[in-house]
Amino acid sequence: xxxxYFVGWRTFQIDYFYFFKISRHNTLIYISIxxxxxxxxxxxxxxxxxxxxxxxxxxxxxxxxxxxxSNGAGKTTTIHMLATLLKPTSGTATVxxxxxxxxxxxxxxxVGIVFQAPSSDDMLTGYExxxxxxxxxxxxxxxxxxRIAEVLDLVGLTERKSDQVKKYSGGMRRRLEIARGLIHKPxxxxxxxxxxxxxxxxxxxxxKYIERLVKEEKITIILTTHxxxxxxxxxxxxxxxxxxxxxxxxxxxxxxxxxxxxIVKLKLVEKKRPNTDMLKNFSFVHKxxxxxxxxxxxxxxxxxxxxxxxxxxxxxxxxVEYTIPTLNDVFLRSTGRNIKExxxxxxxxxxxxxxQK
Amino acid sequence: xxxxxxxTMIIEANLGRLxxxxxxxxxxxxxxxxxxxxxxxxxVLWLFVIGSGFGSTHPSTGVDYQKFIxxxxxxxxxxxxxxxxxxYIIWDRKFDFLKSVMVAPVSRDTVFIGKTLGGMTTxxxxxxxxxxxxxxxxxxxxxxxxxxxxxxxxxxSFALTSVGLAIxxxxxxxxxxxLIISFVVFPLFFLSAALFPLKNLPGWLFFLxxxxxxxxxxxxxxxxxxxxxxxxxxxxVGVLAAFTIAFAIFGSxxxxxxxxx
Ligand SMILES: Nc1ncnc2c1ncn2[C@@H]1O[C@H](COP(=O)(O)OP(=O)(O)OP(=O)(O)O)[C@@H](O)[C@H]1O
Ligand SMILES: [Mg+2]
Numbered sequence: 001x002x003x004x005y006f007v008g009w010r011t012f013q014i015d016y017f018y019f020f021k022i023s024r025h026n027t028l029i030y031i032s033i034x035x036x037x038x039x040x041x042x043x044x045x046x047x048x049x050x051x052x053x054x055x056x057x058x059x060x061x062x063x064x065x066x067x068x069x070s071n072g073a074g075k076t077t078t079i080h081m082l083a084t085l086l087k088p089t090s091g092t093a094t095v096x097x098x099x100x101x102x103x104x105x106x107x108x109x110x111v112g113i114v115f116q117a118p119s120s121d122d123m124l125t126g127y128e129x130x131x132x133x134x135x136x137x138x139x140x141x142x143x144x145x146x147r148i149a150e151v152l153d154l155v156g157l158t159e160r161k162s163d164q165v166k167k168y169s170g171g172m173r174r175r176l177e178i179a180r181g182l183i184h185k186p187x188x189x190x191x192x193x194x195x196x197x198x199x200x201x202x203x204x205x206x207x208k209y210i211e212r213l214v215k216e217e218k219i220t221i222i223l224t225t226h227x228x229x230x231x232x233x234x235x236x237x238x239x240x241x242x243x244x245x246x247x248x249x250x251x252x253x254x255x256x257x258x259x260x261x262x263i264v265k266l267k268l269v270e271k272k273r274p275n276t277d278m279l280k281n282f283s284f285v286h287k288x289x290x291x292x293x294x295x296x297x298x299x300x301x302x303x304x305x306x307x308x309x310x311x312x313x314x315x316x317x318x319x320v321e322y323t324i325p326t327l328n329d330v331f332l333r334s335t336g337r338n339i340k341e342x343x344x345x346x347x348x349x350x351x352x353x354x355x356q357k
Numbered sequence: 358x359x360x361x362x363x364x365t366m367i368i369e370a371n372l373g374r375l376x377x378x379x380x381x382x383x384x385x386x387x388x389x390x391x392x393x394x395x396x397x398x399x400x401v402l403w404l405f406v407i408g409s410g411f412g413s414t415h416p417s418t419g420v421d422y423q424k425f426i427x428x429x430x431x432x433x434x435x436x437x438x439x440x441x442x443x444x445y446i447i448w449d450r451k452f453d454f455l456k457s458v459m460v461a462p463v464s465r466d467t468v469f470i471g472k473t474l475g476g477m478t479t480x481x482x483x484x485x486x487x488x489x490x491x492x493x494x495x496x497x498x499x500x501x502x503x504x505x506x507x508x509x510x511x512x513x514s515f516a517l518t519s520v521g522l523a524i525x526x527x528x529x530x531x532x533x534x535x536l537i538i539s540f541v542v543f544p545l546f547f548l549s550a551a552l553f554p555l556k557n558l559p560g561w562l563f564f565l566x567x568x569x570x571x572x573x574x575x576x577x578x579x580x581x582x583x584x585x586x587x588x589x590x591x592x593x594v595g596v597l598a599a600f601t602i603a604f605a606i607f608g609s610x611x612x613x614x615x616x617x618x
Contacts, residue, residue, distance in 0.1 A: 085459065085618045086618055105462050108462040115453055115456060119453035120457070121454050123385045123388050124381065124384060128381075135373045137462065138374070
């Protein structure tokens with residue numbers, strides 16, 4: 001069953017969660033969802049600013065979903081609404097089958113969240129913070145210690161568990177937050193900019209922890225970021241969010257594919273027209289162009305790094321050059337702006353606050 | 358049958374949450390030594406400087422002035438520590454700790470009660486230190502007066518931690534703290550008759566003392582500790598309890614309507 005909209009009645013299937021809604025035309029729209037999170041027309045308005053603007057999104061079980069957007073795009077607002085910390089102005093969403101507006105306590109019990117800024121208690125040790133939350137989430141007594149040990153190990157903090165959090169580095173704090181978010185074995189975890197304010201090497205190690213998390217815990221991850229390479233590297237699917245709206249949604253490679261694939265430029269050995277008929281037979285070749293007299297052949301292909309050797313079997317080239325479209329190109333094309341051009345005000349402010357702690 | 362089992366499970370879970378929240382407050386309190394030392398030092402200073410400064414036997418009470426203000430000093434420490442403790446919620450919010458608690462499946466009331474339990478514990482520890490000092494300067498306590506003292510300290514602390522939490526839930530910035538000190542803590546303390554007897558006051562002052570819940574705590578403590586009071590112990594405790602209930606309701610209401618982010 002797909003996650004589409006079906007108009008009219010269908011028989012119930014127990015293993016899927018169903019979502020009902022009366023449409024504007026008074027017909028019952030019956031939406032079947034084989035996904036963990038279903039966001040429907042979600043809106044959050046602050047005074048005269050619409051932070052989240054009629055958002056619709058389905059997130060499947062066990063996927064890593066990335067919300068990619070610049071400062072102020074509405075990522076945090078969306079996550080706060082999904083975690084029931086913020087009431088939507090209108091619209092709703094279901095998380096693990098619970099409605100975020102009417103069943104907020106149940107939603108909270110089944111999700112974990114790592115906030116943009118660390119939120120553990122500085123005066124307590126890492127272990128004590130985890131213990132506190134294991135009580136808050138009513139982790140059964142018999143498994144409590146085991147679970148705490150598990151999550152500590154997962155984020156590599158076992159050795160520092162008895163240190164007060166104020167003695168932790170920024171990266172360690174982040175990891176502790178992740179451990180805390182996992183303490184009750186949630187089905188979904190939200191990571192709001194998990195690598196914000198980390199130096200390149202801690203960022204890379206954070207990526208490793210997140211990948212490990214994907215492998216070891218059966219969990220759906222929704223992460224927000226404004227780093228292209230982060231989204232590209234970690235996520236199964238990416239939604240690009242801008243001014244509260246999803247403006248592009250797909251797998252990283254398909255998003256990049258939207259740009260027409262990788263561009264390969266070959267400088268031919270002989271300046272005569274090469275025989276390109278063979279290339280046309282490959283499905284990875286989209287376009288062959290610019291067969292100009294100065295001996296330049298330009299191809300548009302999928303996965304240039306892998307397919308280049310094949311191309312070179314048929315074409316004698318003196319030199320080769322290829323460019324891979326980045327998510328930034330996608331962002332640029334969808335918004336007309338560069339993701340890095342955004343005012344960094346919000347980010348720096350949050351970063352400063354992060355440092356301060 | 359199953360309902361019963363589920364009910365007990367829910368109660369157990371909530372008790373566990375309360376315990377965890379309380380334990381966090383207590384641990385932080387023990388670790389923040391400077392806070393503990395500072396908040397014990399001030400009342401002691403008052404006790405010895407003001408208490409000895411006025412020195413002589415007070416004409417209207419017939420008790421040594423230092424002993425006379427001792428119950429007032431105990432309530433002073435409770436007033437300060439409780440209101441401050443409650444308004445520390447501003448910090449919890451500022452540093453996002455509160456957000457991490459509120460995103461857990463914990464009701465606002467549970468968080469509220471956990472906080473008040475923490476405030477009561479803090480006040481009790483400080484009162485205990487003062488009582489020990491009191492014994493050293495010749496205050497006599499028997500079992501009954503000790504129990505009475507503890508009860509009053511707990512009630513007053515519950516009431517005022519609620520007030521602190523309520524105010525803290527409305528105030529967003531740490532600057533608001535100064536306002537709380539000037540407009541809540543000091544009036545509560547000065548109008549409680551902690552430093553003067555309740556007799557022969559001008560009408561306006563008498564009225565103000567009458568609407569200050571701490572007045573009844575001071576009077577009850579005087580009754581328990583030095584045996585002089587205006588009202589009966591039962592009346593004082595009754596009025597104090599009424600205030601406490603009202604403040605607790607107000608506090609938990611404010612806490613419930615507070616925004617999570
Ligand atoms: N409490 C608030 N009151 C008014 N406006 C708000 C509030 N919180 C957020 N906003 C606005 O809503 C918009 C979306 O904010 P949000 O925090 O969701 O962005 P974000 O995508 O998480 O950005 P960042 O990358 O900086 O974290 C911004 O324009 C922000 O100024
Ligand atoms: Mg954000």
